[in-house]
Amino acid sequence: MSGSVRRTTMPSIEIVAKEAGVSTATAGRALGGYGSVSRKSREAVLAAAERLGYRPNSLARSMITGLTHTLGVLVPDIENPFFSRALRGIADAAHERGWEVLLVNTDEDLALERKALSVLTERRVDGLVVAPTDVADRDALQAVVDAGIPVVLLDRRVPGLEADTVGIDNRAAAKDATERLLKLGHRSVALLTGGDEKLRPKLSRPGLRGVERLAATTVGARAAGYRDALVEAGIEPRPELVSAEGFRREDAAAATRRLLALPDPPTAILALDSLLALGVLQALRGLGLRCPVDVSLVAFDDADWAEAISPPLSVVAQPIYELGAEAGRLLLDRVQGSDKRFTHRRLPTRFIERESATSR
């Protein structure tokens, strides 16, 4: 005896075949719907499977097909409404085509992201949707791609990586939002970015090269669009009006207080996500200032509450669900053998004018 023990009492194809009086191959064909099987055999197999409560063993199936029918999804923070909505799109696209989704949070932590990549690779996911933590860190993602696992980048781009990407035209969207504030008569517009302290000096550097380099990241691209609008309007960008003090709401509140304490404070603020916008509103209330009478505010992302607050928030709305769904579909195309050229899919944004920005 081998000493090996059956791990479950679940009937295998072999048992079903025996019960139906056919070979395992015929049972496999009947259950799997491939090859040719006589009606009589198929009915006998299906009846036997029904009687025995047969369920296919996906572990064994993966062993031979090399597919786990699982997609890995790596996002910085599932509590961020952007990513939870996008995940919904990814999962729906996956389910539609018979795939499951395995989710890992990276907490914007490069070490966690690398760990997650190796875990998901060991789990033999068929493909990965990734919102990478650091777009400059290509190695770990490239290793996954080199191992033959297709990757689709969501929201962020990693220069040089062989992967499809899905996102919006961040630069154009930020430029449009800034232009709207300028058109309302604002000359002193602040940009609340959340991240990357390196932004400020780059924005103030003359010439385009600094900005072009910036545009690789989401935040950088939006900052570049903000700058484009100012420059086209003949306004000199003021580095002290660009905040890069962190992504949390308290960070945004602190940044707002700093901005409004400047000798020549901004009359309008562009916040790069909805959480930052909350921080702005919190700070304004603390300072006894009103929006939009004292300070106009426009934010990226049409959060659930954006329309419900007073004043309702004017926003740059991203098609977040559709971004996720498109990422999922692109990835499954790759998993199922598409070798088309890598695409950078840009979905359109929509400016929703409400009441948080007025003329001055």
Add this chain to the structure above:
DNA sequence: TAGAGCCTACATGAACAACG
């Protein structure tokens, strides 16, 4: 007796051969 290396179970799908 330790360690290396070979063998087998596991469930399924596919290549191939054979049958009527």
Add this chain to the structure above:
DNA sequence: CGTTGTTCATGTAGGCTCTA
């Protein structure tokens, strides 16, 4: 030609055998 059966490969863990 449609249908069926045989055999093998798949990746890994754990057990067995052989060797030093």
